[in-house]
Amino acid sequence: MAVSNRLKNQHLLWRAGFGPMAENAADMDTISQKDLWALLLKTSSKKPEKINVAQNLVDGLFKGVQDVSRMQKPELTNDQKKMIREQSRDDIKNLNIRWLEEMINNEAQLREKMSLFWHGHFATRVINSYFQQELLQTIRENALGNFKDLLHEVSKSPSMLSFLNNQQNRKKKPNENFAREVMELFTLGRGNYTEHDVKEAARAFTGWGFNFKGEFEFRTMQHDDDSKTVLGKTGNFNGDDVLDILLAQQQTAKFITQKIYRYLVNEQVDEAHVQWLSKRFYDSGYEIKNLLEDIFTSSWFYEEKNIGVKIKSPVELIAGIRRLLPMELENDQSQLLFQKVLGQILFFPPNVAGWPGGKNWIDSSSLMIRLRLPQILSANDILDIVPKTDDDLQGGMMEMASKKMKEVTRGGTGKIDWVMVAKIFEAVPREKLLQKISDTVLQSKSRVTDTVLEKYLNKENRENYTKSAIINLMSTPEYQLC
Numbered sequence: 001m002a003v004s005n006r007l008k009n010q011h012l013l014w015r016a017g018f019g020p021m022a023e024n025a026a027d028m029d030t031i032s033q034k035d036l037w038a039l040l041l042k043t044s045s046k047k048p049e050k051i052n053v054a055q056n057l058v059d060g061l062f063k064g065v066q067d068v069s070r071m072q073k074p075e076l077t078n079d080q081k082k083m084i085r086e087q088s089r090d091d092i093k094n095l096n097i098r099w100l101e102e103m104i105n106n107e108a109q110l111r112e113k114m115s116l117f118w119h120g121h122f123a124t125r126v127i128n129s130y131f132q133q134e135l136l137q138t139i140r141e142n143a144l145g146n147f148k149d150l151l152h153e154v155s156k157s158p159s160m161l162s163f164l165n166n167q168q169n170r171k172k173k174p175n176e177n178f179a180r181e182v183m184e185l186f187t188l189g190r191g192n193y194t195e196h197d198v199k200e201a202a203r204a205f206t207g208w209g210f211n212f213k214g215e216f217e218f219r220t221m222q223h224d225d226d227s228k229t230v231l232g233k234t235g236n237f238n239g240d241d242v243l244d245i246l247l248a249q250q251q252t253a254k255f256i257t258q259k260i261y262r263y264l265v266n267e268q269v270d271e272a273h274v275q276w277l278s279k280r281f282y283d284s285g286y287e288i289k290n291l292l293e294d295i296f297t298s299s300w301f302y303e304e305k306n307i308g309v310k311i312k313s314p315v316e317l318i319a320g321i322r323r324l325l326p327m328e329l330e331n332d333q334s335q336l337l338f339q340k341v342l343g344q345i346l347f348f349p350p351n352v353a354g355w356p357g358g359k360n361w362i363d364s365s366s367l368m369i370r371l372r373l374p375q376i377l378s379a380n381d382i383l384d385i386v387p388k389t390d391d392d393l394q395g396g397m398m399e400m401a402s403k404k405m406k407e408v409t410r411g412g413t414g415k416i417d418w419v420m421v422a423k424i425f426e427a428v429p430r431e432k433l434l435q436k437i438s439d440t441v442l443q444s445k446s447r448v449t450d451t452v453l454e455k456y457l458n459k460e461n462r463e464n465y466t467k468s469a470i471i472n473l474m475s476t477p478e479y480q481l482c
Contacts, residue, residue: 005029006439008302009036014443014482015264015310016040016296017109019320022417025424025440037296041289044111048140051098053091054130091129096339096346097332099136103319114143114288116315117263120354122154122186124163125347130214131159132347147256147286148247155182155243158210164352167209170222174202179242181352187246189255193231200228204237253282257291264295266306267358273300308444308481311361314342316482321374321474324441325421327414329377341369362480374474377414378467422466430462434469441473444481448473 009028013020017040020028076084103112118139126132135157142150154160155178161167164178179201183193207223210216218238228237233245246252257278261269277294284290295301312320318338329335339345343366344355362370428436434450434457456472458464473479 003302003304003307004439005032007307007443008033010440010443011302011307011482012036012040012296013109014316014320015113015301016292017113018103018316019323019482020440021323022326022420022424025324026427028440033302034297037293040110040296041293044108044144046108048102048108048111048137050137051095051102051133053094053098053133085127088127088129092127092132092347093333093336095129095133095136097335099346100315100319100335101332103315104322110292111140111143114292115140116313117260118143118150118154119346120349120357121259122160123349123352123354124157124159125349126159126162128159128162128214131157131162134214135159144289144292145287147288148244150288151186151247152240152243154186155239156208156216158214158216161208161210161216166205169202169206169208170219171203171206171224174199174206174224176202178202178208179205182243183246185353187252187255188249189251192249192251192255197230200230201242203228204230204242205239208239247286250278250282253286254278256286257281260291261295263357264292265301266309270300273298304445308442308478310482311358312480312482313355313357313361314339314344315346317342317370317373317480320482321377322414325374325378325414325470326417327377329414338369338373342366367477367480370480371475371477374471374479378416378471379413418463418467421470422463425466433462433465437466437469438473441470442476442478444478446478448476448478 006028009031010020012033013028013036016037099112102108103116106112115136119136122135122139124132124135135154138153138157139150142153161178164181165175166178169175169178176198180198183198183201184190203224203226207219207221208216209219209222223238225236227234230237230242230245231249235241237245254274258269258274261274261277265273277291280294281287281291300306318335336345343361349355424440425433425436434453438447438450453469453472456468458468
């Protein structure tokens with residue numbers, strides 16, 4: 001399969017964003033990859049507007065108590081605590097939906113795509129909407145910036161400190177959770193540090209916590225200020241010092257580069273490419289944008305072996321369908337159900353390692369739903385399936401009886417702007433229409449043959465033919481790949 005200009009551009013849009021949208025899909029034949037990359041950079045250059053979901057109820061409760069007792073932790077009644085928990089759960093659902101809308105509709109595609117990567121890299125799961133909201137903003141603001149800044153800021157976020165128990169990390173009683181994960185998952189990778197390094201680093205992070213307003217706080221009385229030795233360096237280190245020691249290791253640049261390569265290029269890592277990329281990433285002082293530029297402007301990124309080989313995550317799948325088919329959903333909360341049954345609920349990673357990705361996205365039941373999702377969204381098709389019970393994953397998000405399932409999914413139906421979609425193909429002659437639709441919808445080498453596809457298409461008129469071709473192609477195993 002010759003790699004056409006359209007295919008290369010769609011490849012860039014799927015990997016550096018969430019796929020082409022109806023408005024620009026027709027231009028993919030003519031624009032150059034260089035110009036498209038410049039456009040992706042430009043549209044993601046502004047600081048993101050904050051997605052603010054914290055409700056007045058929660059704010060008011062905390063502010064009210066804070067005024068009474070400014071310097072002490074407020075004592076909340078059980079009813080107040082319950083109210084805050086319930087409000088937080090609702091807020092996290094709203095945060096989820098509003099961020100998903102940003103991924104679909106925001107022109108800053110590169111920023112949101114990398115924010116999704118860092119959301120999985122720095123995975124936290126806490127039922128505190130304010131903590132989650134603040135961490136998401138930190139990630140979105142730094143997603144294309146400097147990894148050093150991002151690491152330091154995330155490490156001091158209440159969401160991370162709470163999730164990995166650093167609030168309980170104090171002198172003479174060190175808690176090793178955060179120190180271990182910052183080495184294993186966030187910087188060096190397993191096997192590149194010792195147990196002694198973890199224990200010493202944990203002592204350096206003693207005293208790192210947050211106050212009841214959700215602000216980082218260094219509690220000096222709880223900090224171990226004796227000498228520590230981490231990765232061969234000795235001194236009276238604090239948490240920031242340890243993070244800098246980790247960043248000084250070239251292994252950190254390699255670990256991050258390798259993970260980004262798997263996310264953006266190919267699950268099968270080309271060691272020579274990663275070696276070259278990680279050295280330049282390290283030498284740039286961890287400038288994320290530089291690393292992305294090296295990937296997306298390289299000729300090897302557009303090689304056939306890297307195109308249409310990556311399994312879309314559930315969020316990429318939902319966002320990609322909705323970008324090419326602009327739609328108004330009857331019930332946007334139904335997208336939480338889709339995330340649930342497909343195995344990726346934003347803000348609810350399975351554990352601190354995030355979502356494993358790759359072939360883990362697909363099993364027999366999730367594949368069935370994936371193949372039916374375009375029909376569910378585009379017609380009154382009802383999802384008659386009960387999500388797997390997993391209390392740990394559920395976290396109060398999707399506690400629905402099976403009878404509710406049908407109702408919610410019916411609400412998942414979207415009103416698609418087919419006029420906008422038709423414009424993508426308006427200049428295409430009828431005999432070339434199916435080929436052009438296939439080339440726009442699918443990225444993979446293997447294709448459904450035209451003769452098979454024609455049997456399932458509505459040939460009443462051009463409009464119905466286009467609609468049925470798109471929905472049927474989106475309902476194939478090939479559409480699961482990008």
